Amino acid sequence: MDIFNVLTLAGGLSLFLFGMNIMGQALERRAGGNLRSLLGKFTTNKAAGLLTGLGITAVIQSSSAATVMVVGFVNSGLMTLRQAINVIMGANIGTTVTAWMLSLAGIDSSNVFVSLLKPSSFAPVLALIGIIFYMFCKNSTKKDTGMIFLGFATLMFGMESMSGAVSGLGSVPEFQNLFLMFQNPVLGVLAGAVLTAIIQSSSASVGILQALAVTGRVSYGAAIPIIMGQNIGTCVTAMISSAGANKNAKRAALLHLSFNVIGTAAWITVFGLIKVILNPLFLDKSASLFGIAVAHSVFNILCTILMLPLSGGLEKLVKWLVPDAAEPEMQSELDERLLATPPIALERCHKVAADMAKTAVSALKDSMTCLQHNDSPELRTSIREKEEKTDYYEDILGTYLVKLSAKPISESDSGEAASLLKIIGDFERISDHAVNILESAEELEGKGLAFTAAAVSELQIIASAVGEILDLTLTAFLSNDPKTAFMVEPLEQVIDQLKEQLRTRHILRLQKGVCSIDVGFVWSDLLTNLERTSDHCSNIAGCVIDMMHHNMNIHESLRSIRNDSEEFQQKFRAYASKYSLI
Numbered sequence: 175m176d177i178f179n180v181l182t183l184a185g186g187l188s189l190f191l192f193g194m195n196i197m198g199q200a201l202e203r204r205a206g207g208n209l210r211s212l213l214g215k216f217t218t219n220k221a222a223g224l225l226t227g228l229g230i231t232a233v234i235q236s237s238s239a240a241t242v243m244v245v246g247f248v249n250s251g252l253m254t255l256r257q258a259i260n261v262i263m264g265a266n267i268g269t270t271v272t273a274w275m276l277s278l279a280g281i282d283s284s285n286v287f288v289s290l291l292k293p294s295s296f297a298p299v300l301a302l303i304g305i306i307f308y309m310f311c312k313n314s315t316k317k318d319t320g321m322i323f324l325g326f327a328t329l330m331f332g333m334e335s336m337s338g339a340v341s342g343l344g345s346v347p348e349f350q351n352l353f354l355m356f357q358n359p360v361l362g363v364l365a366g367a368v369l370t371a372i373i374q375s376s377s378a379s380v381g382i383l384q385a386l387a388v389t390g391r392v393s394y395g396a397a398i399p400i401i402m403g404q405n406i407g408t409c410v411t412a413m414i415s416s417a418g419a420n421k422n423a424k425r426a427a428l429l430h431l432s433f434n435v436i437g438t439a440a441w442i443t444v445f446g447l448i449k450v451i452l453n454p455l456f457l458d459k460s461a462s463l464f465g466i467a468v469a470h471s472v473f474n475i476l477c478t479i480l481m482l483p484l485s486g487g488l489e490k491l492v493k494w495l496v497p498d499a500a501e502p503e504m505q506s507e508l509d510e511r512l513l514a515t516p517p518i519a520l521e522r523c524h525k526v527a528a529d530m531a532k533t534a535v536s537a538l539k540d541s542m543t544c545l546q547h548n549d550s551p552e553l554r555t556s557i558r559e560k561e562e563k564t565d566y567y568e569d570i571l572g573t574y575l576v577k578l579s580a581k582p583i584s585e586s587d588s589g590e591a592a593s594l595l596k597i598i599g600d601f602e603r604i605s606d607h608a609v610n611i612l613e614s615a616e617e618l619e620g621k622g623l624a625f626t627a628a629a630v631s632e633l634q635i636i637a638s639a640v641g642e643i644l645d646l647t648l649t650a651f652l653s654n655d656p657k658t659a660f661m662v663e664p665l666e667q668v669i670d671q672l673k674e675q676l677r678t679r680h681i682l683r684l685q686k687g688v689c690s691i692d693v694g695f696v697w698s699d700l701l702t703n704l705e706r707t708s709d710h711c712s713n714i715a716g717c718v719i720d721m722m723h724h725n726m727n728i729h730e731s732l733r734s735i736r737n738d739s740e741e742f743q744q745k746f747r748a749y750a751s752k753y754s755l756i
Contacts, residue, residue, distance in 0.1 A: 179339045186335025186385075189328050191378055194272070197325025203516070203584045204318045220260045220482065227264025230515075232271045240265040241412040241430050243518065246511030249423035255492070258426045259485045262433060266405065266474045272377035273467035275326075276333055276384050301327035314585035336385035356396035359446050363438060366403025376408035380470055384463045394465065395449065395457035401470050402442050405434040405477070423509075425492040432488055437477030508574045516583040520590060523575060527598055528652055530567035533560050534601040535644045537608035538707060542637045545615040545700070546630075557612050564605035571598050593717040597651065600710040600717075604644075607703040607710075614696050614703070623693050626683065632755060633700070636672045639665065639753045640704050647711040656722045662715035664745035668753055669708040673701045675755055 231240040244261050247253035253261070300323040307320025356362040370379040383400055386392050409431040416427035449457060461469075481488065508526060512519040537560035540553055572595060579591050618624065625633065643665045650659035680697050683689040689697075 182335055183339035186332045186337075186339055187382070189332030190336060190381060191332070191373070191375075193325045193327070193329030193332055194375070194378060194381075195325075197322055197329060199582055200318045200321035200325060203582065203587070204315065204322065220485070223257055223260025224264035224267070224478070224482075227261035227266075228268035229264075230261075231265040231268025240268070241409075241427070242511050243515050244430075245412055245416050245423045245426045246509035246514075248426040249420055249509045249511065255422055255425055255429070255489055256485070259429060259433075259488060260482075262426075262430050263478045263482060263485075266434070267471070267478060269377050269408075270380075270467070270471040270474055273380045273384065273470045276330075276381050277463040277467040297327040297330040300324075318584065333381060333385055336382065337388040340386055340389055356400060357393070359399040359402075359442050359449070362396055362399025363403035363406070363442055366400035366405075367407040368403075369400075370404040370407025371410040372407075374408070374411045376404045379404045379407065380466065384466050387461045387463055387466060390460045392461045393458055394461045394469070397461040397466055398445060398457075398469050398473070399442060401466070401473055402438045402445075405474070406431075406438055409434055421496050421498065425496045428492045428495055429488060432491060433477070433481055436488075437481055440480055441473065441476060508570055510574075510577070513574075513578060513581060516578055516581045516587060519574075519578050519581075520583075520587055520594075523571060523578070523591070523594055526567065526571055527594055527601075530564055530571065530598060531601050531648055531651055533567070534564045534605040534608070535648045537561055537564065537605045538611070538644060539641060541608040541611040541615070542641065544612055546634065546637065554612060554616070557608055561605040561609045564602050568598050568602040590721055593721045597714050597717050600713045604707055604710050607707045610703045611700060614700050617696055618693075621692065623690070623696065625693060625697070626689055628683070629680065629689070629693075629697065632676050632679065635753055635755060636669065636676060636701070636704055639669050639672060639749070640707055643669065643708050643711045647714050650715055650718045654718060654721070656719045659715035659718040660741075661745060662711055664742050665749045666708045666712040667746055668749040669705060671750070672753060672755070673705040676701055679755070 227240060227244075230243070241262055244253065244258050244265070248255060248258050304320040304323030304325075304327060307316050308324060309320075311317055311320065356365055366379065366383075369382070370376050373379060373382075380401065383392070383397060387397070409427075412427040412430045416424045448454065508519075508522060512522055537557050540557050540560070544553060544557070575591050575595050579588060583591070643662060646658055646662050646665065649655065650662065677698070680689065680694060684691070684694055
């Protein structure tokens, strides 16, 4: 093997890893919605957890990345430790998909149709289709499809380059001796673990093993222990990712390591006994690409069969190894590990934004209660705490969404992230108006002022309208329901009119000397805060409608609703009648 073969091997490995990476990223963007639906199955049973882990890993082509995601889920409180066990087991099976794809390179037949299944036959066609999609299509979904094809073609070209570069090693005595040494199961496990720990991908290390198998010097007796060791090496990524996480996230990473170490120890013991006692002939046979894929899948399935009934014991083990802290830990709302899978990170943003929305709406409603009923000090404290909590949500969500937007995400996900940024700003302003209304209530109490009976009656009407628009907005956002969002704008127009009518009526009371100027200032501030609350509701509803239509022009959407819809006019008239002043 000369220097040119070494360079070819290095180049092939680089292309192989690069192709796997870009194919995984494109698959992830392409399957964003499906990843979110898979995420929703985490809370069901063991089978659902296994299938979820298998599905996500098959999509992103890396059990290491999937397990890092699980660590992030547990750290964010999105998943319990028990649920994580099942997903990690499923991820170990899902990672075998890559080996099956690579095994197609080993097809050898004179039949034209069978030969077409060989990647060297169809990879160039996929590369051609991929480059056409990527360069000439403007649609992001088609571009991602092109990247999937290009990634797969690059991966397979890298695989063939590696195979070609090492093909001459079959006659090198040192190479033969190396794999004779790996016939020792312990050394084979160590070799697989070290290689996988270095490149941090069991899929890639299995691919390298398959490339070496073309030399004909890799026996099943050497390949099987190496495959077992790869499962241990792939745990390094998750262990690193758990640094700085809470105790449950550390437990999830340790769970991954324990599962693989115990499973490997059990089956390498069985393998050693079979080898010593029975010494089956197939262990001395040269391993094929297909045979390595089979061994990889069978081993991971056997580990899962062995460990699944022991999941409760595994959970107790990692809890013993990572005991509860003396003081309770703060749970991270948004874990940066989830950014590795943007569709799921975006789903988590929606959940945190939903909590923020509920907090802001609750603060505004509480402030109206304080205004109308002069309620307890505890409620007033709660309103200010909710406003501070909403500020905190805006800060962490805004920062996280900006980081998420910098990731390679689909056009629709990018639009959702931008809309969420706008929405959280509006909810934060609603909580600010809640504090403003509370301060108006406190000013009335502190100065011994009071509204007239007519003003109190009018205030109840506009407060009821604002309460309804808050409910509509919250429902539309939480349910992502454009029909409910459509009902917000006509009510917002009614509230605008109410504000002007109430100002006019107050001026008339001032002219008659029924009301004082000091009360008038408070009245004006209240109307402004209530009306601006409805404006923010209108903005949020517009964003919900835009997200459904993948449109970023909120003002255009709102103009279209007002001007082009008879239904809008009907709703407007209905709300105007419902909240008319007597």
